[in-house]
Amino acid sequence: MRRKIIAGNWKMNKLPNEAMEFINSLQERIKDIQCEVVLCVPYTDLFYSLLTAQGTSINIGAQNMHWEESGSYTGEISANMLKCINVNYVIIGHSERRKYFAETDELINKKLITAISHEITPILCIGENLKERALGIQEEIVLKQITIALQGLSKEQVKNVIIAYEPIWAIGTGKVATKEDVNNMLKGIRKQISIMYDENVAQNITLLYGGSVNKDNAKELLNIPDMDGALVGGASLDASEFGKLLNQYSIS
Ligand code: PGA
Numbered sequence: 001m002r003r004k005i006i007a008g009n010w011k012m013n014k015l016p017n018e019a020m021e022f023i024n025s026l027q028e029r030i031k032d033i034q035c036e037v038v039l040c041v042p043y044t045d046l047f048y049s050l051l052t053a054q055g056t057s058i059n060i061g062a063q064n065m066h067w068e069e070s071g072s073y074t075g076e077i078s079a080n081m082l083k084c085i086n087v088n089y090v091i092i093g094h095s096e097r098r099k100y101f102a103e104t105d106e107l108i109n110k111k112l113i114t115a116i117s118h119e120i121t122p123i124l125c126i127g128e129n130l131k132e133r134a135l136g137i138q139e140e141i142v143l144k145q146i147t148i149a150l151q152g153l154s155k156e157q158v159k160n161v162i163i164a165y166e167p168i169w170a171i172g173t174g175k176v177a178t179k180e181d182v183n184n185m186l187k188g189i190r191k192q193i194s195i196m197y198d199e200n201v202a203q204n205i206t207l208l209y210g211g212s213v214n215k216d217n218a219k220e221l222l223n224i225p226d227m228d229g230a231l232v233g234g235a236s237l238d239a240s241e242f243g244k245l246l247n248q249y250s251i252s
Helices: 016-029 043-053 079-084 095-100 105-117 130-134 138-149 179-196 199-204 218-222 239-246
Strands: 005-009 036-040 058-062 089-092 121-126 162-165 206-210 229-232
Touching: 005 089, 005 206, 005 239, 016 036, 016 043, 016 058, 016 239, 036 089, 043 058, 079 105, 089 105, 105 121, 105 138, 121 138, 130 138, 138 179, 162 179, 179 199, 179 206, 179 218, 218 229
Parallel strands: 005 036, 005 229, 036 058, 058 089, 089 121, 121 162, 162 206, 206 229
Antiparallel strands: none
16 A cells, blocks of 8 residues: 655764654644654664654654674674664665665665565665766666666565655755656656556555655645655754644645
8 A cells, every 4th residue: 555654864964862852843743744754863863763752653764774684794784683673664775875885776675675574664765866867868777776676576575665766966956856757757667566566566656756855845746646755854854844844744
């Protein structure tokens, strides 16, 4: 079933006390919320955020994880480590991880398989860069990323993957993709899923858009028929602004 989700991606921001303050403040602002809310926080904020968010409508996620169960991977965190403290969401393959940490589609595929097998909902990020868009090959790039990332996942498993289309040129730039661009890409993604799986899976997979979403443009974007929610970076760092953004999600 398609889920209505708005996820915040804090990236490398906020100390535990700031995270706790944020969650308390946000909770007050989203009493009548009509969608799933997920905050993807730095590892060091996870435990404090989970405790603070207990009993609220706010879910806590991580921003990355390793694909192996355990072993000699200095500085890494496994799915098991996340799951044992009740982290049920993880961002996989964000463009900043692809760019700064050389993550490939093949590696992202391994992470997705591991997340799914630990019953952690992965938010898979895909998207083209400015050069690829200028060349008009954005759909080709995105569909290739999806095809490799989902390799080996069964129909049952893929239903639990959330896909976030995040054109790289729109991330943190204030440049938002047009409604038409987003809609076309999300339609293309559903079509590709129907080819890889079937129409039922394609119509039921949850698709988000990310890239400079804020409280002022969210309402219009969230009306895009194939879009089920958003992945929000900068505008998720301020509880008042994020609260306003979340309150625009009406499922009526
Ligand atoms: P942005 O970031 O909302 O600041 O553009 C989105 C993201 O990186 O997920």
